[in-house]
Amino acid sequence: METAFEPGLPVEIGRIEKELGKLWESSGDTKTRASLINLVVYTEDPGSTSADTALISAIAGKHACRAILIIANPRAKESVAKAWINAHCHMAGKGRQICSEQITFRLDGDSAAALPNIVFSHLDSDLPLCLWWKHDFPEPLDEKLWGWVDRVIYDSASWKNPAHQFALVRHISSREGNGIVLCDLNWTRLFPWRYALAGMFDHSAALPCLPEIGKLSIAAPPSGRTAALLIAGWFANRLNWQLASDGRSFTSAQGRRIAFEIESGAGAGILESVRLECGKASFELKLTEDAEFFESTMRIPGIPEAHQLSPAPQGRLEETLLRELSRAGRHALYTKSLDTVLQLVAR
């Protein structure tokens, strides 16, 4: 494979740390190297190097890191291992610049098997390791590599076989002594949806409607199908619903049937709307036509109908990644929702 884009200064792999040291020595006192995490990006798409580098630069501006970009082609006949170094600097006032390092590797053929070694030998010590896996998960997983990872970032929206990939994710999360945090960007993109939906039921008149939900309708474009399943899994987990044997409805702990449907939309976002019907009350959260805002509508008998407009995030990859990197802790609800999602995805 040929990478037209050169992601920095070519260096011998054995001299990377020395060359990085030289880079900083030559920059004088105006540049400060900063790093809060090791961000390893694994891709098998050589055409995305330029976009990945631009994305790393944007992330480094808000979230200082040591970035290691690995472009692998395990199917290549010839074995090639090459490296480049690069720095992303951002003004931090008073003429000072804050810089993050990027090391890029191209690993073709047999060299791709050296992935764990490449990662281990170039980490910034004592800092957490975030691995952004931009490809389907391999089988079997390399336990040595995965045992080192603190957070694994992936995007279930890009999977062609979600049932199989979700099963692998379930396996990763259930490994013994597992400390790895699962970060599905598809779930992260849903945060504003979940936040806005939860906000509706903070209203003291709305809260009693939750156990009365009789129907959940989600409108999503085809690319948002897994997102719709994740939202359904979230509701099921939080409200203690079980998937009914027909696979098209849930049953509440009190035995109430909750109808569930995903309507196909043609919009641009991951979801278009989520609507809950609770007897005479209804709650709807939808994107406005220009997808700039959320519009929420609450209809509860006895109180005035409430409409609220709030900005909807644009769901850009950079924005989603930054949101993910800015939060700490586990996505416990994601892990808990996985069982239901696995059942739904297998329907």
Place this chain on the structure above:
Amino acid sequence: MPTQTQNPLREGLTARAMPDPCSLVIFGATGDLTHRKLVPALYNLAADGALPPAINVLGFARRDKTDEAFRQELEEASRKFSRQSINDELWASFGANIGYHRSEFDNAAGYASLAKRLDELDATRGTRGNRLFYLAAAPDQFEVILDNLRASGLSTPKEGTWSRVIVEKPFGTDLPSARKLNDLVQHAFDESQTYRIDHYLGKETAQNIMVLRFANALFEAMWNARYIDHIQITASEPLGVEGRAGYYDKSGALRDMVQNHLLQLLCLTAMEPPAGLDADSIRDEKVKVLRSLRPLAGDDVFKHVVRAQYGAGAIDGKRVAAYRDELNVNPESETETYVALEVNVDNWRWAGVPFFVRVGKRLPKGGTEIAVHFKSVPPVLFRATGETIDDNVLVIRIQPDEGISLRMSAKMPGASLRIEPVKMDFHYGTSFGKATPEAYERLLLDAMSGDPTLFARRDEVEEAWKFVDSIHAAWKTRNDDLAFYSSGTWGPSQADDLIKRHGATWRRL
């Protein structure tokens, strides 16, 4: 089926529950605070999706104005002062919640019509009878506003609703006036309904003091008289009195800054670990610190406190006038624009560790910080080298450039042993990247949600006044101790002498 009291969908979303729908009534709504801070803060909350689905913002003031004119004024101000840029569509949605209620503060009919209007808004907009009153008017209007709120029944919540009041500083001008104000407030609202705002407590770095101390074993283990030599708390600003001369000339630096902001920072630095993170556990510990402050009275005041006033000088290369030559300042004013204090906290943890507190106007640089100076290492190992070893200093920068730095000693590369201080620096902006919310955003949301943790309790305010009043009482007995310093310098030499007696010097900001 049991009634659900907690929202199960809220779990794991990290953000707090959204407050219940409510009406916010701002008294003194045509003033600077409303335009520069309160409404921009509310807009930012709306932009973050943090406001409840129904909210009314009602300005209450004397000037004649329509709802529309008031909205337009606030929109212009928000475009200027908001942390986030104003989105037209969002402003239209948020601005529709804003109204104006014209009335004199002492006109009972104005409160009756306010109550009626709020009831109508509850019915049409679903705000459900919850009320938050913000006293942003001049302090001399508080009494009449509070009396009328009580008389009109607005301070008494109806069943199933809440009614709260936010009181802006100053909380009085001395202990008797603070007690009087507190009594007045409590005549209308009980303590659980009262939110005394000190915006320093809403700053992220002030909140981070507790995390730094109690979430890091490294620091808490050393946070005592065994390892700490002294602590410096500084709040400096290059500004003069600007438009506040009328208030400031009566108040001075001690009452304006030390009684509230700086003593709050001292409390957070010195307090014991609270039993929990609830409001009263934290505030109980802060009050214990205030009660442990060694009182400064009589001659002790002149040994441990330096007061000073700025003279003419230069700031940013421009000539500036002396305090006494400022507009609306008494030309013979004895008001202090600078104060430095040596404060002792008489408890086991802090025995023998002085807290040096200084605050001043027309200083070379603006900044607020807490600097923890650790004790020196025994001069044994490196004595022969003749090297001076600087003490470790942990600095918590409250503003600007919020962050934490640690100074330590390191060997300079080379064959000979040379020791130099180096600094480990953590900048919020660099590490976390995102803009931190304004203090008022956090505090308004807390008050709407009924969380008083970051607000001052009555006993805190009164204990702080007790400490400050005895200093003022001593100052009244003499008028020869007021020092002077040139604008653009770091204060009078007497302040340097104060800290020098402890073998230390003020930190260079």
